[in-house]
Amino acid sequence: MNLSLYLLTVVIWGTTWIAIKLQMGEVAIPVSIAYRFGLAAVVLFAILLLSRRLQKLDGRAQMICLAQGLCLFCINFLCFYTASQWIPSGLIAVVFSTATLWNALNARIFFGQRIAPNVLAGGGLGLAGLALLFWPELSGHTASRETLMGLGLALLGTLCFSAGNILSSLQQKVGLKPLTTNAWGMLYGTLLLCAWCLVSGTPFAMEWNTRYVGSLLYLAIPGSVIGFTAYLTLVGRMGPERAAYCTVLFPVVALNISAFVEGYEWTAPALFGLLLVMAGNVLVFRKPKLAVAPAAEEARA
Template identity: 35%
Template sequence: MNNATLFALCCLIWGSTWIAITYQIGHTSETFAIALRYLLASACLGAYCVIKRLPLKLPLHVHIKMAAVGLFLYSLNYTLLYMAQAHIISALLALMSSCIIYINVVLRRWWLKEPIRKEVVIGATFGLLGIVCLFVPEFSKVSMDAALATGLAIAFVSLFCASTGNVISERILTSGTPVIQMNFYAMSYAMVLLFVTSLAMPGELIIPSSVEFYLSLFYLAVFGSVFAFGAYMKLLKQMGADKAAYVVLVYPMVALVISTFFEGYTWSVLSVTGVIIVLIGNAIAMGKVPRFMRRPPVTS
């Protein structure tokens, strides 16, 4: 698949997982729900590797890096993200998530010694402005209190963990490790960490009994984890963590389109303007500057 197809696949799937996640909340602990998700996802990837006879033997140093991806990207990121949702509205979370691009840019520069790409920073800024336009009505409901401050702090740590996982993933993939094997091991390590954490937490471990929980679990594991993360990791490898992270600015728009049909979301001039700004930012970040923004040639 080319980059555009991979990008679209990530946006379409992750834009729809927001609804699926709502069916996961309240049935058991967030940690256990995510552990079950990665149990199913890693089982699917492992089965694929066995059927296709893909090589699973990798060096120890690669396993250490993959375990780090499992810890930061698949475990801490998602667990903290679920926790943050209990304190702040999804609009604010979407706005904060857009900042991951800036964190990726800094970490890539510091850790991978990659140059800071000006078009990515400019595109991300356009995208951030577009997200603000999309969710302006929701921001009016926000009032600063201790719960909000807690949610913001948790969300920031979650984003930093996700960005750390992104950059480690880029290093693993660009060194030659195949995407499928990397995701298999990283999700397996995450699954073990999450199950251990679930068992160590105080209180009784609740096994969900709701059919909707397991239907949404299947969708999140197979589509949200196996397919979407597979596509995203290929983007990381081919484009870099800074450009690939622009997915987080685009898929909230997909979520709003879905919300229009299922939750009655009403579009306004401002929200449509926000979509246009995000798309312009995406074009800039990908090095495809719209014609009207290009400097006209000098004539004499």
């Protein structure tokens, strides 16, 4: 079952990055995100009500859902959508794969879990790999500022995503299912985005064409309803650190799609950088060998 959830998450989230790119146009970014999660919330609540699986939440759980909506379904995607204007979608997916490191750091902050040396080493490899992947853009004078802004926003979005993982893990520890908490979180995220649009005077425009509507439906149903449910189910079963392992495979899918659709060009440093990022993520999940006690050694002898 876990393997099926892994593969489902990798395939769906490895392809949503290019769909986000297709959302860029006349509709403002916060409006597009509100449409996406508003539609996803309606679908989730309909499924839960028809199947009578909607769980009741107390005040504490609702507050966590509100925080989850802010992190996972609001700020997170504001960062990613904005970053996609300046850097290729495949590179955003690579930055997103550093969620493995952020999850380990957040587990230390919130749950007091010790950060193993392999996590620090994996983080170092990942950062070195990102530098190589972005080197062609960073070395150019014309696009360097926009590239740095896109990179910074992608990292901030990944940090918010990781915080949302921790919040979902807390909910599941008390028996709340991802379907219910996602429905409320997406609703809260949509309301926050709509409130921001009203305050800032952002118009609720719409593009009635195949590109926009098709990408919106893909992001709302497979990308949000199915993808987030599958991934956060893994978070509850395996913990945020191990669940984030599936993000190791996202860049492979996303960068190849980016090369085909956006004209992303592979270079030797970029390929080596991708290998470093993936190796760093794998290293994060490598369990350190336990020291064998002297008594046990004597018993073997």
